[in-house]
Amino acid sequence: MTEDLMLLQEKVTLLRSEGKYKETIEACQHLLEWGMAANDHKSVLVAHLHKIASYYCIGDIEEAFNNIGTYIELCSIYGDELDKLNLNNILFLLYEFNKDFNKAKATLEVSIALGKKLNKYIIISNGYSNYSHIYCAEENYEDALKMAKEGLDTAKLLEPASPILELRVKLNMAKAYIGLENFEASKSLIDEMINDPILDSFIREKSNCYDLQGNWYSKQTLYREAFESYTVAKNLVESYNDVYLLKAIQAERCKLCDLMNDVQLGYLVQKEYIAILNQISNRELELVALRLNIKHSITDIEKKANTDYLTGLFNxxxxxxxxxxxxxxxxxxxxxxxxxxxxxxxxxxxxxxxxxxxxxxxxxxxxxxxxxxxxxxxxxxxxxxxxxxxxxxxxxxxxxxxxxxxxxxxxxxxxxxxxxxxxxxxxxxxxxxxxxxxxxxxxxxxxxxxxxxxxxxxxxxxxxxxxx
The missing domain is CATH 3.30.70.270 (Reverse transcriptase/Diguanylate cyclase domain)
Incomplete structure (x- = not known):
């Protein structure tokens, strides 16, 4: 039974990494049943964690929150420090999604403290980086810069060095500098990041750099240059199809067309923007259908697990x-x-x-x-x-x-x-x-x-x- 549980844990992890969220949730339901039957608390914790994360990924935040209460309770009794760290990472995502920044910051405090206790520099650095991201969202750029510097200092302690970890922190640092209108420091950081060869292997981060560069140019009223940077970012984002980031970039490109008084270009960009909005609408309809499908599947699995095969009564x-x-x-x-x-x-x-x-x-x-x-x-x-x-x-x-x-x-x-x-x-x-x-x-x-x-x-x- 233990070997079967280990295999099912691996299956759940793999399915989620492949983005197969419906299959992940269904496999988690089976892992929960088997784990409870075997009194294997680790399997139960793993099942709840991946269920919550999968619900988050399909945008069913309500269901994610519904499941997290049980995970918190189990974690307090049976969880180790890594389980508690996973809990805080998930809570951060949910609170950030709901724009509950105070609670999001509270989870980061716990993650950073646990990271320090476990000497996990990646966890600590990511915690400070996320803290900086939240402060930027609140337009508290001074604290955002402080947190980004803490994150960068921590990232540099990692052996062997992780250039991409450092670059991710620098993105928040550059954003904070722009917010503080320190355009010289922000430009220096942005140029350094864009010229870093590591970006060839990290397209998402590369698009973030050009998105940030577009923002920098826009703040300097260099609208044509800003438009060109946002266009590079758009082309990069299209390669991994993050429609929500595409929407934000296209909105900026539309504004810039108005500022440049370029009606013809604005017409073309507006058409692209409408196409993205339609794509988002279709994707959200697909997610609604997927959520309903998952709910029916889980209900069916739970019903079979809880009822007697011969009579249909509870077992x-x-x-x-x-x-x-x-x-x-x-x-x-x-x-x-x-x-x-x-x-x-x-x-x-x-x-x-x-x-x-x-x-x-x-x-x-x-x-x-x-x-x-x-x-x-x-x-x-x-x-x-x-x-x-x-x-x-x-x-x-x-x-x-x-x-x-x-x-x-x-x-x-x-x-x-x-x-x-x-x-x-x-x-x-x-x-x-x-x-x-x-x-x-x-x-x-x-x-x-x-x-x-x-x-x-x-x-x-x-x-x-x-x-x-």
Whole structure:
């Protein structure tokens, strides 16, 4: 099982790196189930992390936030420092997306502190660089410059040296200089970066440099030169198809055409801009369809994982998991929770006499008959074999017994025929409760109901026994 989990962890990581987010999320769901079954906390953490990141990448920020609560809770109990670092990196992306810059900065503080503790210079440098990026977005260019300098100093500590790590920090530094109207320092940095041969291997960073150069020229009212720089940036961005950056660049090129009073060029750029807007619109429609597709797939996977194949009722695993949550909450609120357990009388004899396929039919008829007596908020399931279980919230033991009587009554409507013979179906039923919150686990609650069920058998079957 451990080897299978490792392979599935690798599969999840690979799928996400390939940008196959739907497949990643579905694989994460399987990894979650297997990890929980094996009590492998690392697998569960990996599954949640990649689910969150994948939801972020398809723009489903709401679902990303929905999943992050569980990851935070698990991380606090089972996570190591690397897991906590991953958590902060994901939180930063989500907060930045929502323009919640205060929370984004708080996550960076934690990441930088953890990076220093682990002596991870890349993490520290990236943390300062992201800090600088946030300050630029807030137009706090003095603090943006301070953070960029911290990031650059940290990047230079790395051995062997990482020129691209240093260049990424310099991009924020140059942006801060432009914001501070220090055009000499910013130009020096921009020229240095553009002439760095490492950019031939990093097209995204190369486009960022020309985008920044366009901004520098524009601030100097050198509109023609700015337009040319933005055009180089546009051509580079088109090679890796970042439509949102393309939109921003094209908006700047449109403005520059107006400033240059070049109507003909402006017309052509405007057409390109409209084409990009249409492309973004189509992509967002595709993402909406993908999100809906993923939700349906996950719902289907969860349903299969939580239901019994023969009856369509909840399975033992789901009932146990959910009942434990209910009981934990009830121990605080003193709510009453009732457990009803029953099995079909003489079921072994039915199987031996009429065959297992007929036995399956009996189980299906029984499940359809009694489950109609319960609502969508009740836990109704098959425990195993011919034994069924129902967990009810906010109900007294006496009302639980009434529900058991309704189950007993439902058996009278079951008509089973085999070889021309009518076969009557009865059940022995046990009822118990959580004793005002003192029973806090499903195992203990079920054991109490099972004891009552056994008493009903001893009393001659087709009985209800209710614990006090």
């Amino acid at each position: 033992r695993k789901y009932i146990e998991y959910t009942a434990n949550q209910w009981l934990e909450q009830a121990s605080i609120t003193n709510d009453n929770i009732v457990c009803i357990a029953f099995d079909i009388d003489n079921f072994k004899s039915i199987n031996d006499t009429y065959g297992h396929l007929f036995g399956d039919e009996v189980i299906q008829h029984v499940s359809k008959s009694f489950s109609k007596k319960f609502g969508e908020h009740d836990l109704v399931g098959r425990y195993g074999g011919d034994e069924f279980i129902i967990i009810l919230k906010n109900i007294s033991l006496s009302d639980g017994k009434i529900k058991a009587e309704q189950i007993e009554e439902s058996f009278k409507s079951i008509e089973m025929m085999k070889n021309g013979l009518s076969i009557s179906i009865t059940a022995s039923i046990g009822v118990s409760d959580n004793s005002g919150g003192s029973v806090v686990t499903f195992t203990d609650l079920f054991q109490k109901a099972d004891v009552e069920l056994y008493k009903a058998k001893l009393l001659g079957k087709n009985q209800i026994s209710c614990g006090s």
